[in-house]
Amino acid sequence: MYTMTDNKNLLLRNKATIVYSISLAFLLFLLKWLEIRFIIFDHSFEIYIGAIAVIFTVLGIWLALKLSKPKIETIVVEKEVYVNRNENFVLNASLVSQLELSKRELEILSLLAQGHSNQEITAKLFVSLSTVKTHIQNIFEKLDVKRRTQAVEKAKRLNLIP
Amino acid sequence: MYTMTDNKNLLLRNKATIVYSISLAFLLFLLKWLEIRFIIFDHSFEIYIGAIAVIFTVLGIWLALKLSKPKIETIVVEKEVYVNRNENFVLNASLVSQLELSKRELEILSLLAQGHSNQEITAKLFVSLSTVKTHIQNIFEKLDVKRRTQAVEKAKRLNLIP
DNA sequence: CTTATTTTCATACTAAAGTATGAGGTTTTA
């Protein structure tokens, strides 16, 4: 099966070469034949050359059309998938990676969104207030926001948190 | 104006013809020149004809590439973009009435959810900072919350704001 | 028209959030 496919590809790939070779052979034969007639009958030299020019131009055009590869144009169609806010939350993992948000940062972002204060977050995660503040600061930088309400709004909009 | 456009289209449409005509004229001149050299110096006839063939083949190829519109093969790629379904937000009017939230309060609640600071809200609504604070205070009481993040979370959960 | 509700605004104060800087320990990656 594979051998069959290979053979088939070989023929297809070299089709133009084969065709041109055969055509050239035929045209050379034609040249010789016309040359003989020219020598014998001494017809107009210009007509002969003109015929050569036209014939080979046509051959060139035909060959170019066969050889040219179709230009591939890719169109990206954005298909909007509507997601109900909480039910079908799908994490935008690529964006999380792009923004370089760590697991801890996402965790804290979630707790912000749930309405917790910094002090409450310390109790939930068993860390100090300054740790929480540091994480929040990092989150703000990565999301390019100034306050927690902005962070939450943006994170939900971008599907970073449910 | 229309006449100008017509003239322009005429030139564009016949561009290939014009180019080919000029090229042919040039090549005929070249032929004549080569012919004269051929007659004078009596070089090989086959080389001369071969040169003609090659030249005109190249011309044909060049012409075809210019003439032919590249075959454009279009590949459509679907990319899924997750969009929150804000369109289907249905205000929980009965609950708004139950909680006795006024229009102004809902308005300010929305701006909170969008991530605005108090000062920013003053600018948007053309009221003073203490007005904003008073409204927010009233919102907190009616929603029984302690901070804006809680208010936003609860309001979205209860479909009070989009 | 009177009353109730809403909106507006101020003041003084406390609490929480946010900023900037520095440092050390742990885990992951190349």
Next chain:
DNA sequence: TAAAACCTCATACTTTAGTATGAAAATAAG
């Protein structure tokens, strides 16, 4: 194994948010 990334924590300070109280104007409802 070294470097990078992540997590943790502290300190000092500024800014914003939140609280309590009071008052007046505007609008809506009875």
